[in-house]
Amino acid sequence: MSATANKSSKLGTTSPPLSGERLVELYRTMVLSRYLDERVWLLNRQGKAAIAASAQGHEAAQVACIEATDPSKDHYLTYYRQFTAMMALGTEPEEMLRGFLAKDGDPMSAARQFPLHGAHPRVDLFNFSNVIATQLPQAAGVALADKLRGDDAVTIVFFGDGAASQGDTHEAMNFAGIRKLPIVFFCENNRYAISVPLNKQMAVDTVASRAAGYGFPGVQVDGTDVVAVYEATQAAVNRARAGDGPTLIEVSVERLQPHTTDDDHTRYRSPEDIAQMANKDPVKITSETLRRRDLLTEAEDEAIHAEAKRRVNVATDTVDAEPYPDTETMFDHVTSNRDEGGS
């Protein structure tokens, strides 16, 4: 972990480190996420999933971030790539697939919205739109409400390097700094805004360095390192809970797949760039780390993979056979006045 704008003594957290047991659990979630993610990609190629944005390459960062938070009270404002974060928060593969296949019972938006958009039925995770960076001012508002009430909750807002260019990002960070809001700005920097590389998005080297302009710390972390991301997030969450204000965490990750199922990254990434990503696959890296630390045997690893594959197969068969929502339900929940929706 390298702190580029580390002004807070609290970043050197004293909270307990991740146990070996929890590390294996996080790995289990990463593997399940990877299999399901790959399955969704295939379902797209079968014409069953209209669109998908993959989290492949982001899995370690997302499970580690969620692990450092408290789902019973914290808020999560996501965008379209928090596939693994949603699974880390207990979303079942069937629930995920109902979103991707737009089936009845999609828990996030009743299949009105793109996959992973809407509001989670059990934890306070939501993602209102496809528009980049709108969630950041909203997250500041969520955190503001907690702060005014004196609630002991932290708001985690996810965004990518692309969103860092939006005015909303600046407006939100500026205000969060002014009001010392209990918020963690969690930037998953995969170096591409669809096709536009980082050097065409910003003149500085890191997103984290911008935190200095808002009066709070910014840290850059290796997004394939579960422990490093966990510790950075834990420090930021502790700081927020203590009333000391926001933190900007920038995790460096690779986007192993194109932007979405509609994209082809060979048009804008060099073969060398694509090839080097194999060394930054967080599932592989985490597996190796666990094996090296004797937290996982080869047989156990194989079992985890086999179980994930089985689980994904069951979920696919189940949801594939399910119906689409009734057309009539499209008139529900436009406003509190039911008359406004229908005609």
Next chain:
Amino acid sequence: MPEQTVIEAVRDTMRAEMRRDESVILLGEDVGLRGGVFLATDGFIEEFGEDRVIDTPLAESLICGLALGAAVNGMRPLAEIQFADFVWPAINQLVGEAARVRYGTNGVKTAPMTIRVPYGGGVRGGLYHSQSIEVLFAHTPGLTVVAPATPYDAKGLLASAIRSDDPVIVLEHKRTYRLVKGEVPIEDYTIPIGRAEIKRPGSEMTIVTYGLMLHYALQAAETVSEQGLDVEVLDLRTLRPLDADAIAESVSRTGKVLIVQEDTPAVSISSEVAAIVGERCFFDLDGPITRLTAPELPPMPFSPLQEAAFMPSPEKIVAAIAKLAEL
């Protein structure tokens, strides 16, 4: 019954709602010590403190994004956009986000937020302090848009807006703030959203209007009544959802309609009212659906004679009534 101006009614209503409900918080530019540029929040920071009266940085998208975030987290934010002309940076947070929160989450999240937007011209505001911006909001499913024109309606509709579980845009015509004075009961009351009101009954023609134009229309109706013309004036009050029943009832009864708006005509509130009349009153019409609006120009020239030429006026309304009446 005590008399108040529109701005006094707005101020008292916000104060009463903030006293009534702790989750109502105020957000906006200069709403604190300055008390708002129109003094709508004069004295609020002293009474409610900096936690509930929040001077934001100069960032409209932030204001509305904050309001939305706080709204989905248990608050009832009441935000002020200083001038309607400055609302465009916030359009994404309002039209793109807040309007669809309920729908896009299948009712799991709601956004009980109110955005007050002083709008309208006739104040020598030129191109960027005069605009009528209602159409974009009124076009948006999921939003509610009210445009009270009297102190009485300002209180009742603002209270309804703040207590609504939906995002509500409250359009307050700047010129009515201190121009219009009327009776406002001291006691608490609300006016249902979505209900137009016949402000003056008549039998020979219906004027459908809202905002400042209501008062000009009433003046014009009074003038022509001296010539024996009996004109009804229907105040829309809510622009989304439009009270189509009230429009159809009135126009079917009188047989003629003149729609008066300060906004430019293309794809506007008057277009929608005309469509409603066409759809629902065809066999009761005794004249063409007629509109009196601003000309199709960027609103609106700063120079006084040009501004006056741009704005509909009581005299222009009288002329339009006469033309339609003699048909």
Next chain:
Amino acid sequence: MVAFKIELPHVGESVTEAIIGKWLKSPGEHIEKYDPLVEVITDKVNMDVPAPASGTLTKLLAAEGDTVPMGSVIAEMETDEANVRGDSESSPTPAGAKSPGSPLAGRIGTLVQGANVGPTGGEFLDTSLSSPEPGTRPATAASSGPDNGKQHFSPVVTRLAAQHGVDLGTLVGTGLGGRVTKKDVLAAAASAPPSTALADSISAEDQVIEPTPIRRMIAAHMVRSTSEIPHAWSAVEVDVTGMVAWRAANRQRFQQTHDVRLTYLPFTLLCVAAALKVSPRINSSWLDGKVVLKGAINVGVAVAAPEGLVVPVVQSAAGSTLLELAQQLDGVVKRARSGTMTLNDVHGGTFTLNNTGALGSVWGGAIINHPQAAILTTEAIVKRPVVITENDSDSVVVRSMMNICLSFDHRIIDGAEASIFLQAVRTGLEAIVVDTEF
């Protein structure tokens, strides 16, 4: 030097009034135009009001701390120059939006003269309400009126004209270019039949009665029948002595056994139905240039009801017995007189029988019930001396005689056919004797 009244200017704000702060000049002091003259406090701003002209301040009319309405005179001065105009010379008060008597009046509000906010929220001296309207192109988007010379009817005019049976071609419109308006149609509908003919033909001692809707309908029906159907007439005398005897012998029995009042009408009906069977053209209609021989024989019976003439129908009269006909007639007549007829009671008539004899008439030329082909009246039964020829020997006897008169549509029926029908009815009626079994 000109004496000049200094008014508290409209500072635009909320305000209809302000508090006088500190006077910055004293009476007798020379003041230059735009010099700060007096501090004024409103609910929004504290401001210095500048001197409106150069000259000498002569008198203060408002004391510090006074609350003063905008536009009122707060001081007097003598100006250095002639023809100074104050900023706030009285301007006409605009017509208030208040509609007297309306319960809404109070809360619709009134317009505060001169008050306004400026472009960025501050005060602004607003003069637009009293400014003359600049000569500009109208901004109205009103569509143009009707084409020259060509008459267009608005949707409501077309609908109301059809509803009230108003012929739009006969109306003179009061709208632009003579356009027929909604008002014109409603006026025409309210004054039908046209009032012009009436006005010319009534005198002071005449009484004008507004016909009831039923009277109007009857009138329209009669006009239609006489204007469409070329009527022709034929009549015969019938010796009904036997029928009178039969009725006298059985009247009480009918009343007691069947609770039916036996009139002469069922006898006629019986014979008419039988005669119609053999003269189908009498039981027909002229429709669209064709003769339609009706399959059913449904005989309408004209009845004088309180509201006017009604014609209940005895359905399927042919083949019914005298008793059945008497019962049917009794029922429909009762319903007609009590105004409780059903649709079936007036529906489907193919021929009409009109018992004008009940009123004492001995001869009549009835108007055919359009679109039927004929109508028969039965006239009063009168005892008359009648010459009877038996065995080449004439004798005069007293018999009960009744005229029956047929009006028929000459498009369908000629005199010979009418006579055959009348003869058949007469033969039937005259065959009745006191011991006939029905």
